[in-house]
Amino acid sequence: MLAGLAALAACGAPGGTVAAGKPSFEGRGPITYVAGKDATGSVQPVLDRWNKLHPTEKVTFIQLPTDPDAQRQQMIQNAQTKSDAYTVLSLDAVWTSEFAAHRWIDRLPQDRFPLARMLGPIVETGKYRGGLYAVPASSDGGMLYYRSDLLKRAGIERPPATWAEMTADCAKVRKLPEAKGMSCYVGQFQKYEGLTVNFAEAVNSAGGVITDPVGAPHVDTPQAKRGLDFLVHSFRSGIIPKDALTYQEEDGRRVFQAGKVIFERQWPYMYALAAKKDGSSKVAGRFAVAPLPGLKGPGASSLGGHNLALSASAGNKATAIDFMKFFSSEQLQRFTLAHAPAAPTYKALYRDPTLVKKYPYLPTLKKSILHAVPRPRVYQYGDVTAAIQREAYAAMTGSKNSEQALKDLQKALQLPAAE
Amino acid sequence: MVTTHNPPAPRMATAPPGLSRPRRRRPRATAGSGRLAALLISPTLLVLTVVVLYPTIVALKDSLFGTAGIDPKTGFVRDTDPFVGAENYTAIFGDAGARFWNAFWNTTFLTFTTVALETVIGVAMALIMHRAFQGRALVRASILVPWAIPTAVSGLLWRWIFNSDGIANALTGRHVLWTTEGFHAKAAVIIADVWKTAPFIGLLVLAGLQVINKEVYEAARMDGAGPLRQFWNITLPLVKPALLVAVLFRTLDALRMFDLPYILIGAQKTSVETLSMLAQDQAANVRFGPAAAYAVILFLYVFLIALAFVRLLGANVVGDDEAGPKRGRWLPRRRTEVAA
Numbered sequence: 001m002l003a004g005l006a007a008l009a010a011c012g013a014p015g016g017t018v019a020a021g022k023p024s025f026e027g028r029g030p031i032t033y034v035a036g037k038d039a040t041g042s043v044q045p046v047l048d049r050w051n052k053l054h055p056t057e058k059v060t061f062i063q064l065p066t067d068p069d070a071q072r073q074q075m076i077q078n079a080q081t082k083s084d085a086y087t088v089l090s091l092d093a094v095w096t097s098e099f100a101a102h103r104w105i106d107r108l109p110q111d112r113f114p115l116a117r118m119l120g121p122i123v124e125t126g127k128y129r130g131g132l133y134a135v136p137a138s139s140d141g142g143m144l145y146y147r148s149d150l151l152k153r154a155g156i157e158r159p160p161a162t163w164a165e166m167t168a169d170c171a172k173v174r175k176l177p178e179a180k181g182m183s184c185y186v187g188q189f190q191k192y193e194g195l196t197v198n199f200a201e202a203v204n205s206a207g208g209v210i211t212d213p214v215g216a217p218h219v220d221t222p223q224a225k226r227g228l229d230f231l232v233h234s235f236r237s238g239i240i241p242k243d244a245l246t247y248q249e250e251d252g253r254r255v256f257q258a259g260k261v262i263f264e265r266q267w268p269y270m271y272a273l274a275a276k277k278d279g280s281s282k283v284a285g286r287f288a289v290a291p292l293p294g295l296k297g298p299g300a301s302s303l304g305g306h307n308l309a310l311s312a313s314a315g316n317k318a319t320a321i322d323f324m325k326f327f328s329s330e331q332l333q334r335f336t337l338a339h340a341p342a343a344p345t346y347k348a349l350y351r352d353p354t355l356v357k358k359y360p361y362l363p364t365l366k367k368s369i370l371h372a373v374p375r376p377r378v379y380q381y382g383d384v385t386a387a388i389q390r391e392a393y394a395a396m397t398g399s400k401n402s403e404q405a406l407k408d409l410q411k412a413l414q415l416p417a418a419e
Numbered sequence: 420m421v422t423t424h425n426p427p428a429p430r431m432a433t434a435p436p437g438l439s440r441p442r443r444r445r446p447r448a449t450a451g452s453g454r455l456a457a458l459l460i461s462p463t464l465l466v467l468t469v470v471v472l473y474p475t476i477v478a479l480k481d482s483l484f485g486t487a488g489i490d491p492k493t494g495f496v497r498d499t500d501p502f503v504g505a506e507n508y509t510a511i512f513g514d515a516g517a518r519f520w521n522a523f524w525n526t527t528f529l530t531f532t533t534v535a536l537e538t539v540i541g542v543a544m545a546l547i548m549h550r551a552f553q554g555r556a557l558v559r560a561s562i563l564v565p566w567a568i569p570t571a572v573s574g575l576l577w578r579w580i581f582n583s584d585g586i587a588n589a590l591t592g593r594h595v596l597w598t599t600e601g602f603h604a605k606a607a608v609i610i611a612d613v614w615k616t617a618p619f620i621g622l623l624v625l626a627g628l629q630v631i632n633k634e635v636y637e638a639a640r641m642d643g644a645g646p647l648r649q650f651w652n653i654t655l656p657l658v659k660p661a662l663l664v665a666v667l668f669r670t671l672d673a674l675r676m677f678d679l680p681y682i683l684i685g686a687q688k689t690s691v692e693t694l695s696m697l698a699q700d701q702a703a704n705v706r707f708g709p710a711a712a713y714a715v716i717l718f719l720y721v722f723l724i725a726l727a728f729v730r731l732l733g734a735n736v737v738g739d740d741e742a743g744p745k746r747g748r749w750l751p752r753r754r755t756e757v758a759a
Contacts, residue, residue, distance in 0.1 A: 102495075128494065191600070192685055192687070242596065243584070379496060382703060383704060386687050386700075390689075
């Protein structure tokens with residue numbers, strides 16, 4: 001324990017130059033790890049391993065509901081009552097700014113974590129105004145799933161890299177008798193967080209941005225309009241079926257696995273499910289993944305994933321930092337990846353031959369994440385995503401033209417930033 | 420109540436309403452019994468203070484505060500919420516009030532349509548359940564199934580039904596995207612809500628039907644009244660107290676509607692956003708001032724409607740015997756009370 005304190009003291013010195021009055025990470029003892037319900041059951045074994053090595057600094061797992069909104073709410077309640085019940089929080093990547101701006105989480109010493117070995121865009125999701133507030137533990141990026149069998153039969157050699165290519169490929173495939181009645185492209189266009197993801201990807205893939213690093217909006221631009229117009233025109237021309245207005249992830253997965261759609265924008269989790277050979281998927285062995293298409297070349301994905309943050313009102317912060325380091329380590333991600341498909345944060349894992357053999361999507365996902373742009377990093381993310389959903393939805397359903405929608409969005413996004 | 424010093428007035432069930440209102444004087448309570456009474460009800464008062472009065476006062480106080488802004492230099496949100504007085508309330512009359520009024524009209528529209536439909540269907544259900552026929556127990560049980568299902572679960576069930584390739588579209592042969600914005604979203608919520616809560620009205624009305632004396636119907640039949648006439652002139656007036664209470668409870672419930680539209684259609688949907696959803700959304704975005712203000716407005720709205728029910732329609736919620744002269748015509752009720 002003394003050695004641990006000494007090591008901490010040694011590490012504390014360079015970190016101290018970052019900012020004055022920054023929290024000192026002191027105290028050792030039992031802590032808690034707070035995350036949403038663990039569906040795979042892989043968290044507790046990991047904690048057991050830590051607890052065996054650190055009998056006086058045990059970590060207890062506090063499971064929150066599956067619903068992300070409920071998780072966020074409970075974490076906020078814990079912060080507002082300044083309770084020390086929660087120590088290490090598993091934050092959704094888009095919550096970082098809000099939690100950091102409210103000082104519900106501590107600024108972390110960057111030099112204590114191997115950030116250089118992680119993919120750059122992922123590390124960005126843990127930052128607020130240049131400071132590190134959360135350490136990436138898992139990521140997620142969008143990919144284009146496509147029916148490799150049909151593309152091949154239509155004489156198309158490689159998956160589309162641009163929207164125009166995708167539209168043309170779709171027309172060719174739809175001429176095949178076996179592709180009769182199939183839809184071209186679906187994503188997540190129901191009015192919820194998924195729409196923000198898909199809208200952001202369209203805008204970023206056309207060279208636009210939603211907000212700059214300081215949080216100021218820039219959506220009233222020709223680039224952003226071209227991105228939104230891709231969605232609007234695709235809905236109007238039937239490239240995207242009208243039904244997709246009601247699709248969340250699982251709805252899209254259902255139609256893709258039923259063989260009713262040629263291209264789908266989806267997260268990595270679908271790969272293992274669509275490849276199942278037990279009859280639940282009609283497309284097993286007949287699909288592949290590619291980076292998302294864009295306007296003039298490969299598009300830009302949004303980023304999902306979870307980051308580890310340290311509750312500002314918690315105790316035993318020295319233990320917490322050590323645990324965060326352990327819990328975000330490369331060995332651990334390799335271990336989790338062996339149990340369930342995921343998107344790791346370390347570059348090396350995307351090249352690992354055994355992992356790539358098990359999860360053929362990894363190289364594609366890496367490309368997708370390297371092009372990725374985090375969703376707006378603003379402290380009032382809830383308002384920003386609501387405004388995006390409102391305006392993008394209005395444009396896609398045709399109740400507003402895309403120019404007006406983007407003008408209104410620009411105005412709506414300026415309000416929270418102006419405060 | 421029963422002990423009066425006057426010789427008991429002949430409170431016959433048939434006495435004309437309003438004429439016989441016996442003056443009652445209660446025996447003067449002694450100081451000791453008064454203290455005992457206070458002592459006995461004090462736990463109740465204490466609980467009410469903690470769970471009702473205190474939160475209400477805190478909500479009122481919270482509604483007078485705004486939202487802390489961000490300090491552009493540090494990038495941190497300021498520590499304290501600024502005091503803004505009634506600004507959260509006056510804001511609903513400004514430019515930003517559009518969302519509030521949309522939620523207000525949605526709440527009102529959904530409440531009135533669902534309660535009206537539920538009343539009609541609920542009464543019909545009660546009449547069916549009241550009939551003596553074979554398999555009555557089964558019918559009663561099956562009518563009550565929707566009521567037994569938690570709203571959140573029924574929201575999920577109906578989301579499947581209203582899916583773009585769900586049963587609703589398959590049966591009607593149309594292709595409606597129910598969960599998108601538009602009137603169909605409101606219709607979906609109304610259908611699901613009526614399905615779920617019509618049995619509630621049915622159950623309460625059934626209880627009302629069961630206390631109606633059969634002799635009344637026999638007499639009516641003798642006089643040659645048809646089934647429709649019997650329904651309008653006997654069943655409906657006699658079941659009115661139970662029906663009014665059921666409708667009042669449903670109205671108050673529907674005004675606070677949250678989970679069904681939230682799960683079935685989704686948050687952030689302008690077409691079905693109710694006042695509760697608006698307040699929740701504000702609170703979830705850490706704007707407790709406006710959230711509290713909306714909650715207080717909803718509270719007042721609910722309160723006014725409840726008051727209107729009690730005053731105008733004479734809903735007898737607490738079963739108070741001295742509630743008013745109008746109550747006299749509810750004969751069976753009085754009779755049972757006198758008998759008790």
